Amino acid sequence: MQAINPLAAELNQQIRDTSPEVYALLSDLGKQIYLPKGILSQSAEANEKASRYNATRAVALAKNEIMHLNVSHQFVPELTPETVYSYPPILGNRELRTAWQNHIRTQNPLLTEATLSLPIVTCGMTHGFSLLADLFANVNDTLILPDKIWGNYKLIFQTKAGANLHTYPFFSSDRCFNIRGFSDALSKHTGNKLLMLLNFPHNPTGYAISHAEAQQIRNAIVKCAETGCRTLVLIDDAYAGFYYDDAVMQESLFGMLVDCHQNIIAVKIDGATKEEYAWGLRVGFLTFGLAEKVMKGIEGKVSGLIRANTSGASQISQTLVLQAMNATEYTEQKQRNYEILKARALKVKQVATHKKYENLWEVYPNHAGYFACLSLRSGNAEEVRQTLLEEHGIGTIALSENEIRIAYSCLQESDIEDVFNKIAQVIRTIQLS
Secondary structure (H helix, E strand, O other): OOOOOHHHHHHHHHHHHHOHHHHHHOOHHHHHOOOOOOHHHHHHHHHHHOOOOOOOOOOOEEOOEEOOOHHHHOOOOOOOHHHHHOOOOOOOOHHHHHHHHHHHHHHOHHHOOOOOOOOEEEOHHHHHHHHHHHHHOOOOOEEEEEOOOOOHHHHHHHHHOOOEEEEEOOEOOOOOEOHHHHHHHHHOOOOOEEEEEEEOOOOOOOOOOOHHHHHHHHHHHHHHHOOOOEEEEEEEOOOOOOEOOOOOOOOOOHHHHOOOOOOEEEEEEEEHHHHOOOHHHOOEEEEEOOOHHHHHHHHHHHHHHHHHHOOOOOHHHHHHHHHHHHOOOHHHHHHHHHHHHHHHHHHHHHHHOOHHHOOOEEEOOOOEOOEEEEEEOOOOHHHHHHHHHHHHOOOOEEOOOOEEEEEHHHOOHHHHHHHHHHHHHHHHHHHHO
């Protein structure tokens, strides 16, 4: 292994002094990474102190305004050129970071007084997970997660970082969250470092946990941490806020894990992607349940990782998200979109669970998010998917040999019944062939 740069060593010492638990979780790369005191740091210093001339920025200025092309600026005339074309800070626009922190505290009452870092802006949530893998995951480290997952987890943590993925069945026999399977997976881990990932509302099933389930999950994690195991809990909140059933917990599990045990470090990964209906803007956030004194070292590490790949999220994307959040119509427009999605979710539940389909599939419990998931009682999911596509022009996702995912988020409510009728028609035809 290469010698550790003095700047990295300084960050390591800072993290070790403020939180030995966090330091114990760092990967080899996490210990090596740092932000060089080069052009960026010198430019940042000049931005504060160069009152006469600032000849540090790698941008072009004209008449004290950032140079740009009017042919592009005509599409965003209400935004200043600086908020569109300039380089953003590595960790993101500070005003946006503060606004997002306020947003998650408001949406999650458990976080009202909790210890939170200022969220770090990422280039979408995938980038956020990738940063966490770089910072914390070594080859052969253990990551515990359920068997039903967003496939990108495997690419990021297993293929790219080399971690070992240990899975447990997501559902119990009574189609609730499999707390026993989850607890068993934790109890069987014998190392002193553990990574785990939890995702509610769940992709692909749309399952959301109850308050009782959340408490059981917390208890299992605390029990693991009490053995001395340093535990990093990644909370994927991509579908935060999209709850359509009053019986489930209406906020993030993250709020129950922050400050619950010194050996538990919780990180919330979320973003504007779904919450702000801004999929293509690629604005995500990382929020650590850590105090400011610890975050100084972590931010230095994350800054180095961002500098080494993207150098920062898009300036105009951050500006658009912030402008939207500050708009007077913001809350009303978000609520309107939510009600449309809720109506579709309730329509899917009504249609897909009709007794006329009970011999064809089981619908996994669905309370939230964008998706419904069918477990076929017979037939091959890939054959069903291809037939639907080729003969009926209907696109679905085959998740396994017998599971199909339907994204009702992109279906009109009036079309939902026809979609499920066609799925049933294809399955019956295949059964007869």
